[in-house]
Amino acid sequence: xxxxxxxxxxxxxxxxxxxxxxxxxxxxxxxxxxxxxxxxxxxxxxxxxxxxxxxxxxxxxxxxxxxxxxxxxxxxxxxxxxxxxxxxxxxxxxxxxxxxxxxxxxxxxxxxxxxxxxxxxxxxxxxxxxxxxxxxxxxxxxxxxxxxxxxxxxxxxxxxxxxxxxxxxxxxxxxxxxxxxxxxxxxxxxxxxxxxxxxxxxxxxxxxxxxxxxxxxxxxxxxxxxxx
Amino acid sequence: xxxxxxxxxxxxxxxxxxxxxxxxxxxxxxxxxxxxxxxxxxxxxxxxxxxxxxxxxxxxxxxxxxxxxxxxxxxxxxxxxxxxxxxxxxxxx
Numbered sequence: 001x002x003x004x005x006x007x008x009x010x011x012x013x014x015x016x017x018x019x020x021x022x023x024x025x026x027x028x029x030x031x032x033x034x035x036x037x038x039x040x041x042x043x044x045x046x047x048x049x050x051x052x053x054x055x056x057x058x059x060x061x062x063x064x065x066x067x068x069x070x071x072x073x074x075x076x077x078x079x080x081x082x083x084x085x086x087x088x089x090x091x092x093x094x095x096x097x098x099x100x101x102x103x104x105x106x107x108x109x110x111x112x113x114x115x116x117x118x119x120x121x122x123x124x125x126x127x128x129x130x131x132x133x134x135x136x137x138x139x140x141x142x143x144x145x146x147x148x149x150x151x152x153x154x155x156x157x158x159x160x161x162x163x164x165x166x167x168x169x170x171x172x173x174x175x176x177x178x179x180x181x182x183x184x185x186x187x188x189x190x191x192x193x194x195x196x197x198x199x200x201x202x203x204x205x206x207x208x209x210x211x212x213x214x215x216x217x218x219x220x221x222x223x224x225x226x227x228x
Numbered sequence: 229x230x231x232x233x234x235x236x237x238x239x240x241x242x243x244x245x246x247x248x249x250x251x252x253x254x255x256x257x258x259x260x261x262x263x264x265x266x267x268x269x270x271x272x273x274x275x276x277x278x279x280x281x282x283x284x285x286x287x288x289x290x291x292x293x294x295x296x297x298x299x300x301x302x303x304x305x306x307x308x309x310x311x312x313x314x315x316x317x318x319x320x321x
Contacts, residue, residue, distance in 0.1 A: 001261050003278025004268060044310045050303030054296045058246045062255025063263055096295050098282035157264060161271045171271055178263045189242055192235045199231055204314035
């Protein structure tokens with residue numbers, strides 16, 4: 001939505017997103033230098049965002065939207081690195097597809113690259129701490145992280161365009177009706193597909209999950225016993 | 229196989245939802261972005277002018293879907309390579 005955030009809002013979202021991106025690049029550099037064996041999985045996390053955010057899916061509201069794919073990166077590498085991966089995809093779509101936009105990039109990085117991944121990351125950690133089944137935790141984290149992105153997008157727009165009567169709350173309801181409601185089925189699909197990705201990572205290269213502190217040795221062994 | 233079956237069922241329900249709604253309503257399946265732009269117009273009484281235009285726009289729907297497919301293809305290539313590589317590595321020749 002190029003040009004659809006007036007000042008000072010687009011500057012505010014740039015100012016909020018920029019420090020996270022800088023910290024994310026710093027973390028990414030550390031990872032590239034010190035943990036080279038994790039790079040293939042980093043590529044998978046980035047590629048996953050590429051695929052999912054290119055798929056505009058038809059939803060129950062009779063309009064289309066796309067999943068974000070950021071939950072995978074958030075669980076594996078944390079929100080800061082996810083923000084950088086999200087930025088790459090958002091730049092691709094803003095430059096080549098007139099989708100998203102450059103003036104709105106700060107706001108989009110915040111909703112898709114930061115808010116969604118933070119929610120996904122926190123939900124994953126809380127669920128696994130609470131002893132929930134690993135795949136259920138992945139599903140909830142990714143689905144709710146996806147949904148959070150669009151709730152935050154609605155908040156961003158509502159703040160910039162408060163209704164004359166009812167203000168921000170009324171506009172939030174109007175934007176959320178479009179974005180968040182459309183997103184619910186898509187978020188469920190994203191959660192489900194991401195669960196499969198994790199299942200296959202465990203099958204082919206489970207040691208990286210322990211290295212990334214996604215799973216403990218014990219937790220991993222339990223999942224393997226369960227599925228074989 | 230259990231997880232795959234659950235995911236397949238979810239995808240089937242999603243597809244059924246699409247078939248049902250697209251055949252019972254005259255939904256246009258436009259982008260949610262476009263609808264939000266409509267809401268902005270309503271909220272501001274049509275006075276809002278976008279502060280910027282895209283630097284470049286795909287000249288047609290065909291070019292746009294080409295670039296979107298390219299995006300998905302790049303992603304799929306990387307993910308397929310990863311899983312193929314490590315699966316192959318696990319099985320000694």
